[in-house]
Amino acid sequence: MNLIMQSITGPFSYIGQGIMIALLAFSLLGGIMGVMNVSRKDSVAFPVLQWTFVGINLIFMAGFVLICWLHYQIYQTLPLEFPEAIVPLVNQQLELINAQAQYAFPLLDPAHPPRYVIPLWVENEKYYFWFTCYSFMAFFAFLHTASHRLKGALVVLLTLQISILYWFANPFSQPLPKFFSEIGAWYAAGDDPRQMFGEFMRLYPRMIFYYNTHYMWLHPPMLFLSYSAITVTFITSVFMLVKRDVEIETLGYDSAKFGYFMLTLGMLLGYPWALQAWGPNWWWDPKICSSIMMWAIYSTYLHTRLYANKKLMWYFTSILGIVCFVAMIFTFISSFYFPGEHTFQ
Amino acid sequence: MTIEKKNSYDFYLILATALVLAVISGICVYGMFYFKFAQLQQLDPVTKGAYMEWMNQLVSPFIIVLIVLLAICVPKRLLPTEWLNRFALALLIVVLVTTWFRGVVMALMVTLGITLSLQLLVLVMALAGSGRLNFERKGYWLRVGSSSLHLGLVLFILDLFLYKNHALHLALFWVTTVATVFGMTACFYSPAIAKWAGGFSQENSSENEDLS
Numbered sequence: 001m002n003l004i005m006q007s008i009t010g011p012f013s014y015i016g017q018g019i020m021i022a023l024l025a026f027s028l029l030g031g032i033m034g035v036m037n038v039s040r041k042d043s044v045a046f047p048v049l050q051w052t053f054v055g056i057n058l059i060f061m062a063g064f065v066l067i068c069w070l071h072y073q074i075y076q077t078l079p080l081e082f083p084e085a086i087v088p089l090v091n092q093q094l095e096l097i098n099a100q101a102q103y104a105f106p107l108l109d110p111a112h113p114p115r116y117v118i119p120l121w122v123e124n125e126k127y128y129f130w131f132t133c134y135s136f137m138a139f140f141a142f143l144h145t146a147s148h149r150l151k152g153a154l155v156v157l158l159t160l161q162i163s164i165l166y167w168f169a170n171p172f173s174q175p176l177p178k179f180f181s182e183i184g185a186w187y188a189a190g191d192d193p194r195q196m197f198g199e200f201m202r203l204y205p206r207m208i209f210y211y212n213t214h215y216m217w218l219h220p221p222m223l224f225l226s227y228s229a230i231t232v233t234f235i236t237s238v239f240m241l242v243k244r245d246v247e248i249e250t251l252g253y254d255s256a257k258f259g260y261f262m263l264t265l266g267m268l269l270g271y272p273w274a275l276q277a278w279g280p281n282w283w284w285d286p287k288i289c290s291s292i293m294m295w296a297i298y299s300t301y302l303h304t305r306l307y308a309n310k311k312l313m314w315y316f317t318s319i320l321g322i323v324c325f326v327a328m329i330f331t332f333i334s335s336f337y338f339p340g341e342h343t344f345q
Numbered sequence: 346m347t348i349e350k351k352n353s354y355d356f357y358l359i360l361a362t363a364l365v366l367a368v369i370s371g372i373c374v375y376g377m378f379y380f381k382f383a384q385l386q387q388l389d390p391v392t393k394g395a396y397m398e399w400m401n402q403l404v405s406p407f408i409i410v411l412i413v414l415l416a417i418c419v420p421k422r423l424l425p426t427e428w429l430n431r432f433a434l435a436l437l438i439v440v441l442v443t444t445w446f447r448g449v450v451m452a453l454m455v456t457l458g459i460t461l462s463l464q465l466l467v468l469v470m471a472l473a474g475s476g477r478l479n480f481e482r483k484g485y486w487l488r489v490g491s492s493s494l495h496l497g498l499v500l501f502i503l504d505l506f507l508y509k510n511h512a513l514h515l516a517l518f519w520v521t522t523v524a525t526v527f528g529m530t531a532c533f534y535s536p537a538i539a540k541w542a543g544g545f546s547q548e549n550s551s552e553n554e555d556l557s
Contacts, residue, residue, distance in 0.1 A: 257533040264529065268522045272515060284400045286380050289373035296366040296373075303359045306481055327370075338377050339386040 002187040008073040009175045012066060016172025019063045024166045026055045031159030037152030046148065053139055053155060056162075060132040063172075067125055070175060071118050078183060079113040080200060080207070086193050090200065103276055105208055116179075116207060119216040121224060123178055124171040129221065131161040133228035137258075141232050141251055150248060153235050182206070215273035222266030229259025230298075230328045237321025244314060252321060253305055260298050267291060278341055287342035290331040297327050354426050355481055358418055365411050372404050412453055412502060413440070416460040419495065422467045422478045450506075457503050464499050468492040486538045490531025497525030 030052040036044040082090060091107045098104040108114070121129040138154040145151060165171075186203055189195040210216065236252025239245065301320040307313040335342050380386070385396055417433050424432060436456065443452035470478055471488040480488050500521040507514045531538055 257529075261529045261533060265522075265526055268518075268525065271518065275515070284376050284380065284397050286377040289376045289380075293370040293373040296370045300363040300366050304363060306359065307356055334377060338381050339384075340380065 002184070004077050005180060005184070005187070008070060008077065009180070012070045012073075012175050013172055016063065016066055016175075019059055019066065020166055020170055020172055023056065023059045023063070023162055026052055026059060027159040027162035030056060030155045034152040034155035034159065037148045038156060043148035043151075046151075049151065049155065050142070053142060053158075056158065057135055057139055060128075060135050063128060064120070064132055067120055067128065067171065071120060074118055074179075075115050079115045080186065080203060081113040082108065082110070082196065082200070083191070083193065084110045086197070090197065093197075093201070103209075105204065114204065114207060116183075117212045118176070118179065119211070119220065121220050122211070122216075123176050124169045125176070126220065126224065127165055127169040128171045130224040130227055131158075131165055133225050134158065134161060134231050137228045137232050137255065141236075141255065145248065145251055147239070147245070147248060150235065150239055150251075153239070154232070157231065157235060179211075209277055213273065215270065219266050219270040219273065222262045222269065226259045226263035226266060227328055227332065229255045229262065230324055233259060233301075233321050234325030237318045237325075240318035240321070241315065249308065249314075256298070256301060256305075256321070256324075260302055263295060263298060267295060274341075285340040285342065286334055286338035287331070287340055290327070290334045290338075294324070294327040294331045297324050354421060354429060358414060358421070362411070362414050362418075365407055365414065369404060369407050369411070372400075372407070376400050376403075408502070409449070409453060412456055412460070413437075415495075415499060415502075416456050416463075419460050419463045419467060419499075422480065422492075423463065423470075425479075454506065457499065457506075461496075461499050461503065464492065464496045468496055484535050484539070486531045486535035486542070490528045490533070490535060492528070493524050494528025494532055497521050497523075497528055500524060 030049060033045055033049045033052065037046075037049065087108050087110050094105045094107055106114075135158055138158055142151050142154050182203060186196070186199045189199050232255040233252045236248050236255070239248045240252065297320065301317065301324055304313055304317045304320060308317045380396070383396070385393055413436070416436055417429070420432050421429050436459070439459075440452045440456055443455050467478065468489070471485075471492040474485055478488060480491065482488075500517060504514060504517045504521055507517060
């Protein structure tokens with residue numbers, strides 16, 4: 001790896017690992033107290049649980065600021081810069097491509113070389129963003145419920161998420177491995193114009209139509225916000241099955257409304273981009289199928305909730321809230337298992 | 346607000362809609378597994394196109410049922426139950442006659458056209474604060490939001506018919522998005538909007554969605 005990259009990723013990993021260790025420690029403490037609160041009739045060490053939760057949110061925020069710093073450094077220090085003499089040749093090639101394509105590449109301006117504006121939720125960072133969103137939403141629910149068992153359950157699920165993050169999806173241990181491996185070849189090309197040109201034609205489309213596209217700044221975060229809200233609804237739905245508590249149901253419904261809002265808006269905003277990027281050949285793509293399935297189940301949940309005051313509909317709505325969560329997990333995992341335009345394989 | 350009606354028309358329509366959505370979900374899951382095991386991503390565009398066409402055919406009867414349900418759901422805001430049955434019967438006759446003479450696509454377009462016109466009327470009446478609309482819940486913004494949200498859904502389905510006309514398709518898509526987002530905001534956050542709009546003391550109690 002080139003020295004500039006190391007100067008960015010070195011401090012990022014070092015500080016980030018510290019953040020992850022602190023996050024794991026706080027979450028384990030919270031998890032233990034969470035289990036105690038879920039299993040006992042009365043609340044246990046509630047102030048400690050609450051302040052642990054506050055601590056987790058603050059650490060999550062610190063990590064997110066660090067991720068923002070990394071992306072800013074990438075923007076500042078890793079442009080795709082060409083020797084000025086070669087720029088006309090590259091532009092000639094781009095003009096040829098643009099003449100045949102529906103969506104054009106911006107031509108190169110030597111004074112302003114193309115720079116990466118990487119969204120804050122690519123590769124393993126998406127899990128960090130997702131679980132941060134859940135942490136804040138769960139804390140909101142935590143403050144708005146009187147049930148110590150629900151409070152405990154919200155923290156237990158957060159502990160589970162942070163453990164997954166720490167052991168399987170740590171964004172700090174190896175920062176953006178795919179991106180740095182892609183761009184590594186560009187820097188390895190040195191000053192050889194032919195090799196630079198080849199690498200540029202490989203990197204530039206991905207920069208324009210993936211990393212720098214406005215869609216990547218809107219579509220995924222809305223879905224992750226939605227996933228977090230669905231998780232809160234899932235926990236309240238499980239509680240609804242055990243006890244008919246209107247306060248918990250209302251909390252779950254508030255969360256579901258926000259989640260549905262984000263899911264619908266996120267899916268809608270992905271649509272024009274999909275037309276631009278893939279043409280009409282994506283409609284029955286597996287991920288699209290699973291997203292439509294999840295949206296349909298979610299729509300059903302919101303409709304049946306109108307009649308949740310009927311005894312059977314109360315339980316039916318609760319089960320649908322759980323099914324929404326299962327559908328959400330299935331939809332997310334489908335990106336790994338099913339091939340298609342959204343695959344992470 | 347407490348909902349006391351038992352086994353209302355609305356309730357059965359919601360159950361029917363839930364059933365259709367469940368079937369569509371099932372078809373989607375089937376499509377996912379078929380896509381994977383047939384390894385469609387590695388096949389030529391013609392085979393992929395055939396798969397898409399087949400999936401379209403598989404799902405289309407349920408989309409038709411969904412459109413018809415939507416067409417029945419919309420006028421229920423305007424008509425009493427006994428008239429709703431007559432409307433549903435009249436709609437069925439129109440759909441069958443149009444299908445016979447002009448094909449299924451035209452029948453669906455007619456159904457969507459009728460639904461769209463009625464939904465626009467509902468939205469205008471909701472915006473005007475009409476008390477003649479039949480909603481399960483009270484509240485000005487909730488009704489306006491629900492009307493706009495369902496208008497967005499009707500427009501979205503209509504827009505799918507126009508996907509070959511790229512410019513019109515995208516323009517209508519953005520209208521759909523605006524109607525849906527406005528609808529969700531007004532419907533889901535009606536008490537906050539009522540407060541923001543200045544009529545808090547008057548609206549707050551009726552916008553509430555308490556289930557107790």
